[in-house]
Amino acid sequence: MLPRWGRTITNLSRVGLQNKLKFGKDFNVVSCRSYAKVAADSMDRSLPSEPLMNLDRMFWSKPCSLALAPDSPLRAEEPKYEGVKHFILKLMLFYSKQSKSIRGANVVYRRIISQVDKPLIYEVFNLEKTFKTTFSLLVLHMWLCLRRLKEEGKEGVEFGQHLYEIYNHDVELRVSKAGVNLLLIRWMKDLEKIFYGNIVAYDSAILPEARSDELPKVIWRNIFSDDGSSQPNDAASRTAQAMARYARREVGCLSLTDKEAILSGNFMFTSLETQKLNSKGCR
Numbered sequence: 001m002l003p004r005w006g007r008t009i010t011n012l013s014r015v016g017l018q019n020k021l022k023f024g025k026d027f028n029v030v031s032c033r034s035y036a037k038v039a040a041d042s043m044d045r046s047l048p049s050e051p052l053m054n055l056d057r058m059f060w061s062k063p064c065s066l067a068l069a070p071d072s073p074l075r076a077e078e079p080k081y082e083g084v085k086h087f088i089l090k091l092m093l094f095y096s097k098q099s100k101s102i103r104g105a106n107v108v109y110r111r112i113i114s115q116v117d118k119p120l121i122y123e124v125f126n127l128e129k130t131f132k133t134t135f136s137l138l139v140l141h142m143w144l145c146l147r148r149l150k151e152e153g154k155e156g157v158e159f160g161q162h163l164y165e166i167y168n169h170d171v172e173l174r175v176s177k178a179g180v181n182l183l184l185i186r187w188m189k190d191l192e193k194i195f196y197g198n199i200v201a202y203d204s205a206i207l208p209e210a211r212s213d214e215l216p217k218v219i220w221r222n223i224f225s226d227d228g229s230s231q232p233n234d235a236a237s238r239t240a241q242a243m244a245r246y247a248r249r250e251v252g253c254l255s256l257t258d259k260e261a262i263l264s265g266n267f268m269f270t271s272l273e274t275q276k277l278n279s280k281g282c283r
Contacts, residue, residue, distance in 0.1 A: 054279040055238050059245035063252030066268055067261035075266050076107045105162035107265025112141045115269040124272050126239055136223040139195050142167055143202045148254040159263060198222050216244040
């Protein structure tokens, strides 16, 4: 699975995807691929020797709920209609459980994109913004959310299916807009295999019986390494360990985030700006 990155990214680069892919804010649910079935079973490039900030001091704080406060302007609220409009929308199943789940999944996906699109995440983890790194970070945050959703049993897995379909359609749309048309199905199959391979690797690395260095190694292979091989140098290893702490902390934070906030998308990932400020002057 991992060496596939080299072949896939090389070919994607030839059609200009390295810098063109961008993820949008409006999504439709059209994919027929099934996350639910899987859920049920469930660099070589050198980095600068000195990180841009003291990564050793980041992401050590105790996990806490990521739910937005009731008065937060960032909250996404269900639209409220009255009278005839409410009646018509009800007939159109706008208020059905499935429709609410799809709207919630769209909000969750926007939260993921918001975190992945922040320039600061590339600065903090010393990453060049390419198709590979953006896609890899997107998959990591999808895993964080899908893992949390599975804690809600069948309802969470069904919600995760909607989230995956939104993600998959968005990636397909952006890849297509970047210039891939004739080979679109082939590239999407490769990206799908990478997605599921990464999800399985993260799930295994987070298990209680997994070795303490397993998650940093998986993160190094999936996000930092160009071909899925080699060991990082000391500076790069610190970066991979910091991202592993970030991932573990988000796992804990999401577990502490209540069901209503998760299913409505009314949560925000950990502020990287705060983490960056806390790391200053601590060499």
